[in-house]
Amino acid sequence: MFYRETGQYKTDYAADMALFPIRQDRIGIALILIIAFVVIPLTMSSFTLSAVMIPVLIFSLAAIGLNLLTGYTGLISLGTAGFMGVGAYACYKFTTWFPGVNIIVLILASGFVAAAVGAVFGLPSLRIKGFYLTVATLAAQFFLSWCFVRLPWLVNYNISNAIEVPTRTILDIPVTGPNATPVTRYLVVLSIVVFMTWIASNLVRGRIGRSWMAVRDMDIAAELIGIRLYRTKLLAFAVSSYYCGVAGALMVFLWLGAAEADSFNINQSFIILFMVIIGGLGSLIGSFFGAIFIWGLPILLRSAPEFFGVSIAAATVEHIQYMVVGALIIFFLIVEPHGLARLWQIAKQKLRMWPFPY
């Protein structure tokens, strides 16, 4: 009832191919954007903005990147954090070379370096599949981590082997560095994430996305209908790494403000993979759900005892949080193996029929 399409006629192809063909969806997305761009920056505390909202958005972007590869093309990768690192280090090198250039341009440009590296590590995907490819991407993760630690050139021979983010301004407003306010940083991250999500959603709906999904569903059949496997797979690696690279650059420049090589370790790769699996493979909105679930829920759980006025030792809260999040992950995967995105879809389906069940 709430979600009924009756009466919404499509009279031309453009309407039929629109990103959100249903009116309720358009209203919904407009509402979400208004909340994200206006309400949240006005009402939320700087802690919520900088420790919850910004990381959730950045992880969503990384999850979208991995989802394009794993969810849409069916190539499992454990090298996500490595590609994020490439983006971050590339952006650091760019901004030291060109201090005057707009930092957002540099962040978007650093994604191309990650894309190139990703394509190189995607080369084995031409020959191997499944577990074997997973191991090859694992090698990428280890190799890149090794580079971050062992190549002092990447950090401009910094003695502490870390990236320190300098202040960069746009129109005299500091966007990176310690003087950037959480609101500015949030809005910049949000704009980039919304823009890139829009690109991704168009990508997966179009020819490229279709060919990715064809490769995922059965590569031999895809080849038979004329999809060139090599190009398609490499493109998936490149685009996925581009998204991860931008996410990595955002992570260091707009969230953490400094980073050691350890920020891009294998754990980070796993966390992004969990986000994709919990959120739902092959779903963009699932990437957001996954990021909110994996990053946001622990913070909520940690602050819960204090909110209810119960005093529990910090370490105990930590242990409880591990157990609860772990249990919830298992619970969700048993109840809905296709992730939170599938639950969302079912909810929409139910709303469409409400109040008449099947």
Next chain:
Amino acid sequence: MLTRHLAMGIALAGFVGTAPITASAQESIYVPLLTYRTGPFAGSGLPIANGMNDYLQMLNERDGGIGGVKLTIEECETGYDTKRGVECYEQVKAKKPVVVNPYSTGITLQLIPKAAVDKIPVLSMAYGLSASAVGDEFPWIFNPPATYWDGLSMIFRYIGDKEGGLEKLKGKTIGYIFFDGGYGREPIPLLEQFAKDYGFEVKLYPVPATEMQNQSAQWLNVRRDKPAWMIMWGWGAMNPTAVREATRINYPMDKFVGIWWSGGEDDARGGGTDAKGYLTLNFNGLGTQYPALQDIQKFVLDKGKSQTPKDKFGENLYNRGVYNSVLIAEAIRNAQRITGKKVVTGDDVRRGFESLKISAARWKELGLPEFGAPIEAVSCSDHNGHHAAYMQQWDGTKWVRVSDWISPMKERVRPLLEAAAKDYVSKNQPWPKRTESCDKSS
């Protein structure tokens, strides 16, 4: 802006009914502790967290806080993870802390640029960025009593003492096994400089964070290279593993020297009785015989207000935590004295740190005679002071002090610091100029 205040006001109004805690925040000093009782570094993090907590708790219980103002002590669990550390910092920032202790080099690096903007002093006690000792460039960061370069120079003073002069090292090999990150890499330039000066060869054995408990490859190389001395920069699970591996290859333990962060009881116990002879630097006293520690026992432990296990009380890293809290408490007391205020702010405590003096008499007054070397050289331009440490040796069951206070080679370290600070600033342009004025008393 108006809407934001309005919204916050409404939110607050809803809150007041349920949470009557906000009222007391006015009359207390908020001291958050970023600790880690979980994760791969918990082994070292637990005793430190307990020591820091217990000393401040004791001040609350025994003296009613500092200068009549209670301390609000709160822990935030970082798990030694930099992302979580930044989250903790954002969380405590809102409550106006007078000082933040990141207890991790990685987290410290992230907080250094933020501290000046948020006006929160960061105490990174003998860790973090060595260059931040240059107070003219880093007015908000403090790292007394000594930097890693000081530590390395003290180790070399000790080695020189044992060898009968550092010139005797010519042609020999010195191994350096280190945590492969900012923490372990920092001393390398000075080590290489020493190698050039005294004509010995340096062998580096990096241990990545993921391989802390699996160092057999590194120690296989040590066995092959047969270094005359081994120096270790380790932390957390890396330390006991290294000690165990060293005993396994029969490395002479009295030639194996660690920095102060490698000297926990649990670290040495990793090698059992075979670890006898293992040396580490230390700058805090050992044992429970100090009156202040007796007070902790009486006012905190016996009342069940601590998480400290009975048998860990007075161990090295526990006392290190106490030392850390003494610095905090003294800086707050100093700030109260300078400003005449009771409830001090972050800026006041920064001034308190810049004029921090703990003489031998003051240590005694605190109930900690000879607990640390006198802190005297901390000033506006020198936020470290380059104080002395001593060498301790594992006798199979406990640490024993085996040397007098060793002072660092300040004349060699200071130029390195200045250069590193200049380098940091030039890479982080635009870096804010110091605008904080310097107190006359400091």
